[in-house]
Amino acid sequence: MKEQTKPAEPVRPTAPTAPGTTLDLLYSETEEELRSAVRSLLADRCDAPGVLARIETGRPHDPDLWRTLAAGIGTAGLLVPEKLGGQGASHREAAVVLEELGRAVAPVPYLTSAVLATEILLGCDPAEAEAGALLRELASGRQICVPAVPLTLAPGAPLPPAVRDSGAGALTGTVTSVADAVAADVLLVLADTGLYAVPAASATVTAQVPLDLTRPLATVGLDAAAGTRLADPATARAAIAGALLSGAGLLASEQLGLAEWCLAETVGYVRGRHQFNRPVGSFQALKHRLAQLWLDVASARAAARAAADALATGAADAPLTVAVAQAYCSGVAVRAAEECVQLHGGIGMTWEHPAHLYLKRAKADSLALGTAGHHRALVADFAELPAP
Template sequence: MTQPDLLYSEEEEALRAAVRDLLGDHCDPAGVIARTESDTPHDRETWKALTDGMGLAGLLVPEAQGGQGATHREVAVVLEELGRSVAPVPYLTSAVVATEALLECGAGDLLAQLATGRTVAVLAVGLHLAPGAAFPAVRRENGALHGEVTGIADAAVADVLLVPAADGGLYAVDADAVTVTPQVPLDLTRPLATVTLDGADGRRVGDADPAVRRALRAGAGLLASEQLGLAEWALTETVRYLKERRQFNRPVGGFQALKHRLARLWLEVVNLRAAARGAADALATGEDVDVAVAVAQAYAAPVAVRVAEEALQLHGGIGMTWEHPVHLNLKRAKADSIAYGTAGAHREAVAELVDLPAL
């Protein structure tokens, strides 16, 4: 077994810089807040810049099928930056989760469409489901699909839904053939919806069980990188604010009690980076993937939430306002804490994987 490489390569750092510059131009906090107050929270302009301009939707797609042929390590860097900006784009759901499901199925034609970014696909299982968990399946009667699935992230902007059916198949269904009913999520930048199928036509692309399992595992593992980006932004902005905010004619950040709080947060973020990088590297190499993903999610969720909560509190009165973006960060961190399995579910998975008996 090779030692995991947790360091960023020069190419990965260059990718980070390019994505951060793009998001700085297209995804400013005021714009994201304004979108959450509108009927169109998804940012199609930013999505187009990420996909048409940089080809990021196809990072996991092989070059032979129109993609970039990159690895999960590069995708993790992109998700770190998207997490920093709380970008309202369907990158995790389409370019990672749906793409991984189609890679398992070998659906080359759909993969080529997803690689361009002009087609958005969403796996029709609830965002809360952990890898390996039982997932709901719709009925297939007389060649048509019937049923309802809830908690589907980014269904509102999907062109294609990948729907598991009770016959064991995974079906590609055009979004026009289903009814998408918005749900009220905590995180308005990643909308949820109920998808209702009433006699919808679908094309079987593969077997549902291995495709869903692979997709959710990749989603959980790479979600840790998004949570890392959230935590890094929250900590960086809090340190910056406390250096500027003054009380008793001195910077608030100079008070010893606050220094200790920030130091503890910094250590947790450093450890989160190691866990997230370990999961991304494991997904890229295929070594100890289940353990690395479970460890990353067991650690990432509580750290991201704790850093975001501390950021809001340490920003004082301004942090409580709608105009400051820290609330976007906290809501995404809270929503991510139950996405693709809770930290508790992943701790149980770690215990089972390493044969650690419960106390």
């Protein structure tokens, strides 16, 4: 049995940058300490053989890992104010966590619960008893809350038709492609009369067959399910729109972590693999490919950090910065994973090697919260560039 990782001290926030100041892409000491704690936990409890074994059972989520990550280290409450039981940190710290989760393709509902659901609740009135109580539960890691919206829903795109409220908060409708619904305790449901918190046990959650087996999708069916109203329709839609923006910006950090792992793993492999009495990595063609990939990853790091910093500081150009990050990081993650599989040769195509997990996560992430094409169109709109 592996020795349990000792929970780290609760994360303290990085001082926010005042609006109008220079963009800060560097990692602070606090962020590096957080990275070290999360990486240590994942190395101990979320290695590739373990992830593959959980996938084969059909239940990828690891509740013990989630409890330690969410409550022991305190990452679930990074975006929640201290007065509501959270860490009172910022998107910069959450981005560091997602980088490490991307490096490990960790099967935990961090993006959906600690980012999307948390941002939606913060976009409502957290002073209200229901929303505040749910935020405390999320920040403590005692409950997992997932938005009942398709994972492909993008910032700036029209929200899907709302679930119907047949009266007194009895909700009826179906939502497809809901990420992590199989692990959720509470679902946030957009209805025609507002936003509702619905116990997952009151819904019919039917697992779908996802491309990324570490982030399961499901169809959520509601048949007169009772929900607690958290916000009116206008507030609910604004809250979801804000959460989608934050989610897309922080997803770029997950894609960055994924690409970094693929690059490092591939470089290590071609250094040790020999052909014609020479390391494969000494061949010039492979050197050029890996050098270009290194440049792509370095640029992706700048884009992802810029998005996290813009969200953390509430910058006016945050929507543009997020769109740029997603438009770029999405493609880099896919290229890095493809190169990882290809340059590992035959072993890269096997189930036992984790390269396929990274390729599937990269491909799935390229569709999550808006495709690269959608975000490029947003960049064009922000820059007032006419369509061809």
